[in-house]
Amino acid sequence: MKKEDLKFLELNYHPKDDLICLFKIIPNKISMKKAANTVALESSTGTWTKVQGRDYVEKLNAKVFSIKGNFVKIAYPSELFEYDNVPNILSSIAGNIFGMKAVKSIRLEDVSFPSKILKNFQGPKYGISGIRKTMKINSRPLVGTIIKPKLGLNTKHHAQSAYESWIGGCDFVKDDENLSSQKFNLFENRLAKTLEMADKAENETGEKKAYIVNVTAETKEMLKRAQLAEKMGSKYIMVDVLTSGWAALQTLREANFKTILHGHRAMHAALDRNPNSGISMMTLADFSRLVGVDQLHIGTGIGKLHGKIKEIEELSEEMKLKEVKATKLRLSQKWKNIKPVMPVSSGGLHPGHVPFLIRHLGKDLVIQAGGGIHGHPSGTEAGARAMRQAVEAVIKKQSLKKYSETHKELNEALKFWK
Numbered sequence: 001m002k003k004e005d006l007k008f009l010e011l012n013y014h015p016k017d018d019l020i021c022l023f024k025i026i027p028n029k030i031s032m033k034k035a036a037n038t039v040a041l042e043s044s045t046g047t048w049t050k051v052q053g054r055d056y057v058e059k060l061n062a063k064v065f066s067i068k069g070n071f072v073k074i075a076y077p078s079e080l081f082e083y084d085n086v087p088n089i090l091s092s093i094a095g096n097i098f099g100m101k102a103v104k105s106i107r108l109e110d111v112s113f114p115s116k117i118l119k120n121f122q123g124p125k126y127g128i129s130g131i132r133k134t135m136k137i138n139s140r141p142l143v144g145t146i147i148k149p150k151l152g153l154n155t156k157h158h159a160q161s162a163y164e165s166w167i168g169g170c171d172f173v174k175d176d177e178n179l180s181s182q183k184f185n186l187f188e189n190r191l192a193k194t195l196e197m198a199d200k201a202e203n204e205t206g207e208k209k210a211y212i213v214n215v216t217a218e219t220k221e222m223l224k225r226a227q228l229a230e231k232m233g234s235k236y237i238m239v240d241v242l243t244s245g246w247a248a249l250q251t252l253r254e255a256n257f258k259t260i261l262h263g264h265r266a267m268h269a270a271l272d273r274n275p276n277s278g279i280s281m282m283t284l285a286d287f288s289r290l291v292g293v294d295q296l297h298i299g300t301g302i303g304k305l306h307g308k309i310k311e312i313e314e315l316s317e318e319m320k321l322k323e324v325k326a327t328k329l330r331l332s333q334k335w336k337n338i339k340p341v342m343p344v345s346s347g348g349l350h351p352g353h354v355p356f357l358i359r360h361l362g363k364d365l366v367i368q369a370g371g372g373i374h375g376h377p378s379g380t381e382a383g384a385r386a387m388r389q390a391v392e393a394v395i396k397k398q399s400l401k402k403y404s405e406t407h408k409e410l411n412e413a414l415k416f417w418k
Contacts, residue, residue: 007058008040009033013065018075019117021093022110025072026276028103036064036072038102043092044080071109084120086246086287094279105276111283113290118336122253124294126260127339128332128364131294134235134260135171135208140395141363143387144172144212146346146370151178155185159193161380165373166201166209168384172366173198175214177240177266187213187225195232212236212262219248223255230257238262241288241296242271253292262344263293288341289331295342295366296331300349300357332364344368350375350417351390351400351410358394367391377416378409386413 027035041047044062060080066073082088094108124130132138145165147158162173173194181187191213198209215225215237222244229237241249241263253261265288271278281298288296332340343365345357350372357367369387376383386409393403393410404411 006033006037008037008044008046008061008064010063010065011067013063013075015063015065015075017078017114017116018063019078019081019089019093019114020112021074021076021108023072023074024070024105024107024109024276026070026104026106028101030102032067032070032072033064035102036067036074038100039072039097039106040064040074042100043074043095043097044076078114078116081117083117086250086291089117090246090287098277105274107275107277108279108283110280111286113286113335115336118290118338121290121292121338123289123292123335123338124261124341125253125256125292125339126294128342130339131260131342135210137171137208139363141358141365141367141391142171142342143169143384143391144174144344144346144366144368145170145373145384145387146174146176146368147179148176148370148374150176150370151182153185155189155193158185158190159197161374162194162211163197163201164380165384166198167205168373168381169388170373170384171208172210172212172236172368174212174262174368175238176370177214177216177243177264179214180216181225187215188228191229191232191234195234208235210235210260212238214238214240214264215252216240216244216264219244219251222248222252226252226255226257226259230259234259236260236262238264239293240264240266241293242267242284246287246291249288249291249293260294261292263288263296265297285331285341289335289338293341294339295344297346298331298343300345300347300353342366346370348372351386351413352417354387354390355394355400358391372413372417375416376409377412382409382412385409 025035040062045057045060060077063075064072065075080092097106147161165173194211198211201209211234213229213234215222216239217225226237237259239249239252243266268281268284272281285296331343345365346368349369354367373383373387374380376386389407389410390400393400400414404414
């Protein structure tokens with residue numbers, strides 16, 4: 001093979017101010033070197049055939065600087081990107097490459113941002129410390145629920161379910177990802193009535209309570225809903241990050257509302273479930289943090305949704321592009337001025353899962369259960385009490401079995417969800 005055929009391959013290169021990507025590549029009947037070279041050229045300055053160009057353009061070539069098995073690291077000069085434009089960045093590093101015939105499959109495993117890009121983003125407005133300050137919860141995991149049934153409840157019953165969750169011990173009540181402003185539960189009515197119930201629960205319990213209302217919609221409508229939520233005193237808003245789109249998410253964050261921004265990852269499995277293709281949840285989390293969500297769904301490692309605990313731990317831990325290196329708290333990795341994100345575990349959880357979650361994911365965590373609260377045999381309030389009791393048991397270093405001997409709601413839950 002001629003040297004010029006691999007001019008994007010520079011295995012002795014040492015990245016400086018580059019954006020670095022880790023790809024998993026399975027070549028399609030060509031060498032790994034040629035496949036990696038093709039990915040680098042297609043995602044930077046090259047194309048499929050030789051064209052007349054200018055010498056100075058080659059300074060912006062992406063550089064393949066590491067190949068280990070099927071894992072390839074590519075460095076992109078920061079000048080290739082508009083520094084504050086996530087759609088532009090993703091169109092480059094995760095654009096046409098997925099359709100190239102040079103690869104049988106390709107997966108964007110991770111990304112590392114240079115300081116030139118990091119300093120152009122605000123990141124989370126509140127982050128972990130801001131959320132704890134707002135909710136007046138210093139160290140324990142926070143407890144949340146999602147209203148179930150996820151669709152179909154009218155406004156009155158939705159708000160009543162939220163109230164029962166709060167007085168039972170939940171800190172948060174959240175809309176599900178597909179509840180917006182359907183005729184059976186219009187956004188403005190739901191917001192007003194549920195915030196009224198949040199105030200009632202705060203007065204009765206002496207604890208801070210938050211309603212995480214889903215503002216996901218067409219961008220202009222989403223901004224109107226967020227503005228209304230802020231005006232009515234909501235502590236939170238929620239957005240479906242991927243279905244809304246990165247541009248809409250940037251617009252929402254840069255509108256600088258006073259509310260905490262909860263990011264739901266609906267549709268993520270379309271991108272990250274196949275281990276050989278797509279974009280990892282790690283990368284989706286990186287971009288979500290860069291733009292500025294304050295808390296983000298990361299999965300559970302247990303419960304109803306796909307995802308092993310190792311994968312979830314790696315999302316919350318430091319991972320560098322040399323190797324997948326689990327150290328600790330990826331979403332809290334030092335990123336200049338960008339605050340850490342509060343991870344949210346949700347999906348098929350019940351009180352019996354709490355020790356597992358805290359052991360593997362720590363206390364800086366929102367433990368969020370829908371069916372595992374509302375499905376309690378004694379109802380929603382008892383389900384919320386059981387979940388809060390499970391958290392208390394772990395914090396007090398007692399087994400759930402022992403703690404349940406004097407806490408009937410937890411006892412019922414453990415018997416019901418064996």
